[in-house]
Amino acid sequence: MASDSVIEIRGLTKTYGAGRKATLALSQLDLTVKRGEIFGYLGPNGAGKTTTIRLLLDLIRPSAGSAKIFGLDIRADSVEIHRRIGFLPGELNLWEGRTGEQIINYVASVRGDSRGIVKHADELAERLDLDTSKRVRDLSSGNKRKLGLVISMMHSPELLILDEPTGGLDPLVQQTFHEMMDEYRAKGKTVFLSSHVLSEVQAICDRVGILRDGEVKAVESVDKITTVDFHWVDVVFRDSLPAGLPQQLERISTITDVSTNGARVRMRMVGDFDPLLRAISNGYVEMLHIEEPSLEEIFLAFYSGDEEPAK
Amino acid sequence: MSGSVFVETLKTTWKQMLYWGVGLSAMGLLVVIMVPLFNMQDMANLLQSFPPVILAMIGVGQDLEVFTTNEGFVAIGFFGKSALIFAVYPVVMGMRITANEEDKGTMDILLSLPVERARVIVEKFLAYGVSCVGVVILIYLGLHLGVILGGVELNAARLLEVTFYLIPLMVFIMAATMLIAVLARRRAVALGIVTAFVIGSYMLQTIGLAAEGTVAEPIGAVSFLTYYNAGEILAQGFIWPHIAGFAVLSGAMLLASLYRYERRDIGI
Numbered sequence: 001m002a003s004d005s006v007i008e009i010r011g012l013t014k015t016y017g018a019g020r021k022a023t024l025a026l027s028q029l030d031l032t033v034k035r036g037e038i039f040g041y042l043g044p045n046g047a048g049k050t051t052t053i054r055l056l057l058d059l060i061r062p063s064a065g066s067a068k069i070f071g072l073d074i075r076a077d078s079v080e081i082h083r084r085i086g087f088l089p090g091e092l093n094l095w096e097g098r099t100g101e102q103i104i105n106y107v108a109s110v111r112g113d114s115r116g117i118v119k120h121a122d123e124l125a126e127r128l129d130l131d132t133s134k135r136v137r138d139l140s141s142g143n144k145r146k147l148g149l150v151i152s153m154m155h156s157p158e159l160l161i162l163d164e165p166t167g168g169l170d171p172l173v174q175q176t177f178h179e180m181m182d183e184y185r186a187k188g189k190t191v192f193l194s195s196h197v198l199s200e201v202q203a204i205c206d207r208v209g210i211l212r213d214g215e216v217k218a219v220e221s222v223d224k225i226t227t228v229d230f231h232w233v234d235v236v237f238r239d240s241l242p243a244g245l246p247q248q249l250e251r252i253s254t255i256t257d258v259s260t261n262g263a264r265v266r267m268r269m270v271g272d273f274d275p276l277l278r279a280i281s282n283g284y285v286e287m288l289h290i291e292e293p294s295l296e297e298i299f300l301a302f303y304s305g306d307e308e309p310a311k
Numbered sequence: 312m313s314g315s316v317f318v319e320t321l322k323t324t325w326k327q328m329l330y331w332g333v334g335l336s337a338m339g340l341l342v343v344i345m346v347p348l349f350n351m352q353d354m355a356n357l358l359q360s361f362p363p364v365i366l367a368m369i370g371v372g373q374d375l376e377v378f379t380t381n382e383g384f385v386a387i388g389f390f391g392k393s394a395l396i397f398a399v400y401p402v403v404m405g406m407r408i409t410a411n412e413e414d415k416g417t418m419d420i421l422l423s424l425p426v427e428r429a430r431v432i433v434e435k436f437l438a439y440g441v442s443c444v445g446v447v448i449l450i451y452l453g454l455h456l457g458v459i460l461g462g463v464e465l466n467a468a469r470l471l472e473v474t475f476y477l478i479p480l481m482v483f484i485m486a487a488t489m490l491i492a493v494l495a496r497r498r499a500v501a502l503g504i505v506t507a508f509v510i511g512s513y514m515l516q517t518i519g520l521a522a523e524g525t526v527a528e529p530i531g532a533v534s535f536l537t538y539y540n541a542g543e544i545l546a547q548g549f550i551w552p553h554i555a556g557f558a559v560l561s562g563a564m565l566l567a568s569l570y571r572y573e574r575r576d577i578g579i
Binding site: 095 | 315316318319323415416417419420421422423424425426427574575576577578
């Protein structure tokens with residue numbers, strides 16, 4: 001294993017069930033995550049992101065292939081690996097009848113060296129504005145998520161594995177979370193973060209792996225993914241569409257998929273907005289709506305074929 | 312750190328232990344207090360008039376001699392009648408070892424920490440075992456209080472033996488529940504199988520007792536409840552081979568659970 005690799009996955013495969021009911025959740029996954037990077041693991045729901053994470057944590061066992069974290073085997077050395085990682089599950093379930101403080105103490109006692117860990121947990125809780133005196137069952141989903149983040153980070157792990165970390169967090173806390181990730185990167189620590197929200201990955205990550213139907217289709221830098229970014233644009237005119245507008249739009253090379261509905265025109269656009277703004281300047285624009293593409297659309301735009309990026 | 316799962320399990324269980332212990336000890340206290348209200352010979356005569364199947368349903372065989380005593384009355388009125396109730400607590404605790412935590416998803420958090428699966432199972436098993444002992448101690452205290460309040464003459468040593476004989480029984484049921492949960496994976500399925508196991512054992516014991524002296528009598532030997540016979544314990548004291556049997560089977564089921572849990576996926 002290369003010395004700068006924290007996670008190295010080779011041919012990892014997971015099949016659930018057997019015989020005719022067998023479902024392939026992950027197929028021949030090869031992936032390397034380098035030390036000190038924030039790696040985004042992108043894919044639509046059901047793509048296999050959580051399966052990958054649960055395999056890495058030794059919660060489920062691979063049907064084939066292997067993986068190493070810190071050069072240690074995920075099965076044989078799971079306890080040593082778990083000592084050095086923090087984990088936040090996508091679907092966070094905590095002990096409902098216990099308070100945040102009790103759970104922090106429990107997790108800290110299992111980890112050992114509880115005094116230092118609990119002190120850091122208190123600092124994190126304060127930073128995230130989390131009241132740890134409440135029982136889990138009385139916490140909102142956002143506050144449960146905050147508690148999950150505290151538990152995953154309180155021992156300052158070398159590697160953070162986060163499954164959809166910001167789901168349910170309000171924008172201010174999301175901002176704090178992004179700052180925390182920047183600090184992790186600055187300290188040379190590694191983060192493996194799964195998400196289906198492109199904007200989040202763009203904001204935090206250095207590289208991304210795109211997963212689809214249990215297979216990694218691409219591993220690219222975030223910058224490269226961003227360059228193939230496009231938008232869906234809706235323009236609503238006050239009275240009716242200016243005469244000949246659809247034909248005019250179709251002649252613009254950066255605009256495709258033009259459709260109209262009454263006084264509304266919708267299109268897919270890449271690059272600068274100027275040609276569009278010039279084209280619609282003949283009408284009275286009542287509303288202009290710019291929509292971020294879905295992850296699936298980005299994927300299809302980036303890889304129209306099996307391997308070659310769409311230009 | 313070693314022991315932290317054990318300590319946490321006890322912290323989250325002591326209230327249930329207290330509620331179950333107090334409830335069952337109140338039942339026992341009530342039965343003991345009622346002893347002076349009955350003439351035991353009349354009771355034995357009454358029991359003799361019952362058909363074997365009715366006697367079997369309250370955990371009594373056809374040898375009624377022991378039941379002409381105060382101890383015998385307590386054996387029927389409390390230990391015999393409550394066999395199924397005693398089984399509920401260890402089933403609940405056995406389900407908590409893996410099934411409940413997997414069902415709720417908290418096992419993912421626990422096993423993402425630096426702790427072996429085997430250690431989680433062993434520490435939880437020991438903690439719930441301790442809680443079973445706690446319940447039995449509370450039951451004994453209730454019976455003992457009944458003796459004092461009712462001024463009842465009971466052989467204290469035999470009362471202690473018949474009560475503490477519940478411990479290997481409860482640990483056995485807990486171990487069986489844990490193993491079934493580890494094998495079945497899904498909580499609802501495991502609970503269904505455990506319920507069938509306990510009720511099925513009760514029915515087999517009943518058939519065995521009702522059929523004493525017939526070819527059907529050996530059927531009762533299949534039921535684990537047959538090896539907790541309060542009347543027999545009151546007459547003979549601890550039946551060590553039975554206790555050893557419960558202990559060996561419980562240990563074997565613990566090992567089987569560890570083996571299987573180490574090799575299977577969590578929470579699928």
